[in-house]
Amino acid sequence: MSTIQDVFVIGTGQTAVGEHWGISLRHLAWKAVKQALESSGLERPDAIFVGNILAPRISQQHNLGTLLADFCGFRGVEAITVEASGASGGAAVRQAMLALRSGEIGTALVVGVEKMTDKVGPEVTAALAAGADSDWELVQGVTAPAMAALIMRRYMHDYGVHRDEFSDFALNAHYNAQANVDAMFRNGLDLKQYVQAGIVASPVNIFDGAPDADGAAALVLSSEPGELRPGLSVRVASSSLVTHTLALHDRRDVLSFEAARLSAERAFQQAGITPDQIDLAELYDRFSIYAVLSLEACGFARRGEGWRLARNSGVGRNGQLPISTFGGLTARGNPGGATGVYQMVEVTRQLAGMAQDNQVAGAKWGLAQCLGSSGATAVTHILDGTNRN
Amino acid sequence: MTDLRRDTRTRVMQPARMVGIVGYGAYLPRFRLPASEISRVWTEGQSSLPVQEKAVAGPDEDVVTMSIEAARNAIMRAGVDPQDIGAVWIGSESHPYAVKPTATIVAEAIGAVPHTQAADWQFACKGGTEAMQAAIAFVGSCMSDYACAIGMDTAQGRPGDALEYTAGSGGAAFLLGPADKSVAVVEGTYSFVTDTPDFWRRSNANYPQHGQRFTGEPAYFRHITSAAERLMDEMGTGPQDSDFAVFHQPNSKIPGRVGRYLGFTSAQLEVGLLAPEIGNVYAGSALVGLTAVLDSCDPGDRGLLVSFGSGAGSDAFQLRISDQPLDFPDVVPSTRDYLERRTTIDYSTYTRYLGKLALE
C-alpha cells in the first residue's frame, strides 16, 4: 500500500440542481469546472474524467470528454467519459484515482454533468430506467422507482416495517436541503406531507424518490496536497468500485446491496478505519429504501435495521451518523451522472469546514457512495480531513 | 346455380379417415361490460338489451394472446406434443395485423414451429369453423396427424350502434386428430355459402356496417337452417337424435329461435348458449359454446354445431362424443371457470381498453 500515490481534493465546484432550461450541457459543465479550477488554483489538468449517463440519448451527444476539454479550453488534454448508470460520477472519480495513484498523471479534473431537461416526460422516465437490464427488465415496463419499490415492499414484508417508517429519511434530507443554496427542494417537509404524498410506484411515494434534474459538479484532484482553506487539506483515503448482477432478479438476496457491501468493505480496508469512525456519509438515497440498504451495506447498521438509524434524528447533522447533509439526492436533487461528484464535493466541504449552515461539527472522516442500476454498481470513496499529511 | 329443390347429390363432407376433436380449450377475458352501461350512455337506458353483458379483452390482450391461451389449453387436454401439430389456423375478424399472420405468433408460442402450416382465416363470424373444416380435411387426408383450429375475436362495434351491445371478446381452440384418439368424432360436415351482403367492414374502416333487419331472415336464418337441415337430412338424423346443438350466437334470443325452428328443445340448446354472459364473440361464438358442451357432456352424446358468417355462409358439423368418459387432467380451466372469472367495468374503462379514445 505504501507505494500507492496519495491523492488530494484541491478544488470543488457545483451548480444549483434544478431545471436549467436556458443552459446547455456544455455551459452547465463549464460553470462547475470554472469554480473548481478557481478554487484549486490549477490552470490546466493532466486529464479530464467526465461522469454522465444520458447525453447520448437525451442530448444526442457522445464523446463528452472531448467536447468539454475543447469547450473549457483544454485542447490537447486527455479526456474521456465514464458511464456506470447512477454511479457514473463516482466511477469518473474512481478512474481519476487509478490514473493519479499510478503516477501517470499528477492532476485530474473530474466533472459530472447531466442535462435531463432536453427531453421531458415518459421519454426521460424510459431513459432513466435504462440502467436496468434492457432485455429482461425494461421490456416489462420497469422504471427506476419500480425497482426500488420491489425492494422496499419485500423489505417491509421481511422485517415488518411500515411504509411510514421510511419518512425519517425524506424529512432529514429536506430539512438539510433548506440551507443548501444549490439544492432543488428548499422548503422543508413535514410528516403530514410525506404521508399524503402521491404514489409513484407503490409503496414508493414522490418523497421517497429523488427529483431527477440538471446539474454539474467538478473536482480537482492532485497528487500534491493543496489547501482548501488555510491549513486544511482533504485526502482521498480510499476508492473502490464493485459490480454485482445488473438485473435485480438475478440476485440471490434482493435485500442486500452486495456491490455496496464489498465496495465499502474494501474502502474501509484501504483507509484503515472502521465504520464507527465515519463522521458523515453521503449515500445514494435516490430512494428511501436505497438509503436503508446502503446503511446496512456499509456496516453502519445491521441487516434489517438500517431504517431504525433514522429514528430520533439519528441521521441528522447532530445524530449518530449524519447522512444527506446537504439534502442528498432526495432533496438536493439527482443530476444523474453528476450525483457522485456532488457527493464528493459535499463531503470535501464538510471535512474542510466549508459547509456553512450545513456543517457537521468536527467532521474528520467522510464517506461518499453512489450506486448504479438498483445497486448493481457501487463506488465508495472515503475522505480524510484529519490533515495527517 | 343449383336449384336446391332438385339437388339430390351427396353434399355432406367426410374425410378419408375419420377425424375428431382430441383436445379443446376456451378463452374468455375477465372484463365484462353490462349492456345496461351502453344503454345508459347512448339511449338514456331506454333500449332493450340483447345480452346481459359482454366479455371485453383487457388492454394487453388481443386475438394473438387469447389464441395462445386457448391453444395451450387444448394441447394440455390432448396431451399432444406441439411438434406434432401440422397446422395452426386461426379464424378471426380482428387479427392484430392487417398484414402479418396471427398464426405464426401463436404457432411459435405454443411450440409448433417450424415444421407446420400456419395461416389466418377470415369469413366474418365463421372463420373459426372454416379453419376447423380445413383441419378435418388436413388430418383426414393424412397430411398430418394433428391440426389446430382456432376461432377468436375481439369484436368491433361502432360506438352507439346496435352491435356495440353484443360485440365481445373470446373464443376457443380445437385440436383435430385421428378419430381413435378423439373425445368427439366428426361424423359429417357441410357448408352452405351464398353472396349475401348482410354485414361487412371495408379495408380501412374501424367498424363494420350491417344491413340491420336484412341480417336476419336472408342471412342468419337462411344459412343456418339450410346448413343444419341438409346435414341432418343426409346423415339421416333429426333433432331428436341430438343431445346438444350449438348455433352462432349474435345475441341471447336468436339462437333459440333458429333452434326451435329446426325442432330443437331449450334443453338441447342451453348448455352451449353463452351469449347472454359474453355477448357475440364473432369467430369464437359457436366454438366457445361447443367447449361448454364438451365440458359437461356424457359419453356417447351426439350433437350439432352450426356457425354463421356474414357475407354469408354456415358450416355445420355433426359430432359424436366418445364412448369412453372424458378423462382430462384437471389442470385446464373449464369454460365455466372463465365465465365465473369476471370483473365488471363501466363504459369509460371499456372505451379505454378497446382503444376507442383518440390519443394522437
Added chain:
Amino acid sequence: MEISRHWRLQQQRYGLLGEKCNHCGEKLFPPRDVCPECTQDSQELYRFSGKGEVYSYSKVFDPPAGYEGTAPYTMALVKLEEGPLVTAQLTDVDNDIVEIGMLVEMVTRKLREDGNRGMLVYGYKFRPRLK
C-alpha cells in the same frame, strides 16, 4: 423499432424457455452463456413450468415511453417453482388483492406496441392461478 432485438428473444419471452446448466444442474432464466453458479459454459434448453409465487410487487403509476397505454400496471418479482426470480408484470389482477406469496402462473400477453403502426411485442406476464 427494434425488430431483431425482440425477434431473437421470442422463444424465451413467449414461453419462459430457459436453460439448465450441465455442470451444476442450476436452472437458469433468463438464459446465459456462462452459468453464474459454477461459471461453466455448457447449458441445455429447459422449459419452465410457468408456475410461481409473488416475491414482491409494485403498482407503477409513472410509466416509461411505450407503456402508457396500460398504466397503471403492477410489476412483480416472481419466484418460479424451479428457483429463479423473474421480473414481470402481473395481469388480470387488482392491486389490492396482490400479496407476497400469492400463487401465479405465466400467460403470454402484449408487452408493448409502438403506436398504431408499429410492431407488437408479446411476452410473459403472470396472473393469479386460475386452477
